[in-house]
Amino acid sequence: MTLKTYLTSLCGKSVAVVGAGLSNRPLIPLLTQAGADVTVYDQSSPEALGDFYIKCTEEGVKFHLGEDYLDDLAGDIIFHTPGVLPTEPALVRAVA
Numbered sequence: 001m002t003l004k005t006y007l008t009s010l011c012g013k014s015v016a017v018v019g020a021g022l023s024n025r026p027l028i029p030l031l032t033q034a035g036a037d038v039t040v041y042d043q044s045s046p047e048a049l050g051d052f053y054i055k056c057t058e059e060g061v062k063f064h065l066g067e068d069y070l071d072d073l074a075g076d077i078i079f080h081t082p083g084v085l086p087t088e089p090a091l092v093r094a095v096a
Contacts, residue, residue, distance in 0.1 A: 007031075007033075007034040010031060010035065010036040010077065011034055011035035011036065012035060013036050013037065013076040014036075014039070014074070014075045014076045014077075015031050015037065015039070015075050015077045015078075015079070016038075016039050016041060016073060016075030016077070016078040016079070016094070017038060017039070017040045017041070017078075017080075018041045018042075018070070018079065018084050018091070019041070019042055019084060020042040020049055020053075020063075021083070023081050023082060024040075024079065024081055025052065027079060028056060028061060029059065032056075032059050032060060036077075038060075038061045039061070039062040039063070039064060039075065040056065040061055040062070040064070041065075041069045041070055041073055042064075043065070043067065043069055044065060070088070070090035073091065073093070073094045074094055078094055078095070
């Protein structure tokens, strides 16, 4: 499968991105351009994310931020930052 084919398959899907740090920042616009419904989950505040937060919200990205950012983790597809292990209970629940 090519990257283009994969991105096309994400159109209309609910995609969760866990972590808004450097490793996921290039991914988020790629997903929105593919037509995915993107929600970012991160511990940061909107102020800490700065211009990145503003630009993403203008492009329709939703955010779950703060201490309890993983409480409602859900999506057809979930991408997570390397700093969040696959054994994280919220990830395990969302996959189930």
